Amino acid sequence: MNAADLAGYLSTPLAIGKKTINGRMVLAPMAGLGHVAFRELVAELGGFGLLFTGMCSAKAVPRENPAVSMVFRWRNRELPHTVCQIFGADPDVMARAARRIEQEGFFGVDLNFGCSVAAICKKGCGAALLKTPVKAAHIVTSVRKAIQIPVFVKFRTGWSDDPLFAADTAKRFEDAGADALTFHPRVAPDRRNRPPKWDIITQVQNAVAIPVFGNGNLFTREDGIRMLTQTKCQGLSLGRMAVARPWIFARWTREAGFDDTVYHRTARRLLELLGQHYPPPFNLKLFKKFAPYFCANFKFSLFLLKQLNQAKTMDEMKQAVDDLFIPCPETLSVPNLNLFV
Numbered sequence: 001m002n003a004a005d006l007a008g009y010l011s012t013p014l015a016i017g018k019k020t021i022n023g024r025m026v027l028a029p030m031a032g033l034g035h036v037a038f039r040e041l042v043a044e045l046g047g048f049g050l051l052f053t054g055m056c057s058a059k060a061v062p063r064e065n066p067a068v069s070m071v072f073r074w075r076n077r078e079l080p081h082t083v084c085q086i087f088g089a090d091p092d093v094m095a096r097a098a099r100r101i102e103q104e105g106f107f108g109v110d111l112n113f114g115c116s117v118a119a120i121c122k123k124g125c126g127a128a129l130l131k132t133p134v135k136a137a138h139i140v141t142s143v144r145k146a147i148q149i150p151v152f153v154k155f156r157t158g159w160s161d162d163p164l165f166a167a168d169t170a171k172r173f174e175d176a177g178a179d180a181l182t183f184h185p186r187v188a189p190d191r192r193n194r195p196p197k198w199d200i201i202t203q204v205q206n207a208v209a210i211p212v213f214g215n216g217n218l219f220t221r222e223d224g225i226r227m228l229t230q231t232k233c234q235g236l237s238l239g240r241m242a243v244a245r246p247w248i249f250a251r252w253t254r255e256a257g258f259d260d261t262v263y264h265r266t267a268r269r270l271l272e273l274l275g276q277h278y279p280p281p282f283n284l285k286l287f288k289k290f291a292p293y294f295c296a297n298f299k300f301s302l303f304l305l306k307q308l309n310q311a312k313t314m315d316e317m318k319q320a321v322d323d324l325f326i327p328c329p330e331t332l333s334v335p336n337l338n339l340f341v
């Protein structure tokens, strides 16, 4: 497979439940990064099949006011290609949240069974559910019964490095009614410090007939080609690299070319969109979450990040972005992964 083959494959439609998507490269759910402003930026650049929201609390979703909520917020135009992710531990609560998400018009609902952050696992949510796969499957069944739109499950290898457990659990989720899986082959609570074991993606995809989106350490186009050919997964889910280079979907699926001005333009556009969607100082805080991934693109990444972090207002940040990124500083072919937290 070469770059043109990759573009061709990633542009092949994929059936998910009763719906079909036009591209197989999706934005992974990322709390604090995949907000409505960032999704609008990615939508303008194009090339993706779906965008996932960061995780939303299933308890909060039924009563949440999108005009006030910082997380459960969207543009109506993005609903047909956006999947809302929820976390929770109670099947009824998860079903109620899923109903609201369906009513609002999202493409689908994604169940977070992968987050290994202590605050989430302590409440029995996220990856904690992989300790009780029967209970996790109950949640899938309950959500499946509640809605017609596609149900996705995002999960990881589990709490021990056992490919058989991952494959069995995938089958369990499929039998419970999941329409697609996103699989991140890392053990909890392993964050992102050790490389993911892509071989386990193969076993998970082999265990089910529904599509699996492979996830974890997709940085270069060669990585994308390797994951697809090696694991036979049916789609790619990109997290941190899509934050560093939001045009990566257009690059990989349409072979779109971008000159170096894309870096400055992207940072400036995100600042503008953050200003439209969020009040200060929250919008500045969100830009500072994006900044490490963005600065990782450059040779002097740490210096650039330090400069950006000094900005105290959105106007200061705009000035810093102009000063630092025109002309474009020296870039790296693979970003400085030390900044990919």
Ligand SMILES: Cc1cc2nc3c(=O)[nH]c(=O)nc-3n(C[C@H](O)[C@H](O)[C@H](O)COP(=O)(O)O)c2cc1C
Pocket: 028, 029, 030, 031, 032, 033, 053, 054, 055, 085, 112, 114, 115, 154, 184, 215, 216, 217, 218, 237, 238, 239, 240, 241, 341
């Ligand atoms: C800042 C950050 C926030 C994340 N939040 C979520 C989340 O809300 N839900 C989720 O399922 N995964 C979350 N993830 C995990 C990503 O979806 C993805 O599995 C992980 O980053 C590995 O993919 P990558 O190597 O392409 O980044 C988060 C990751 C990061 C870096």
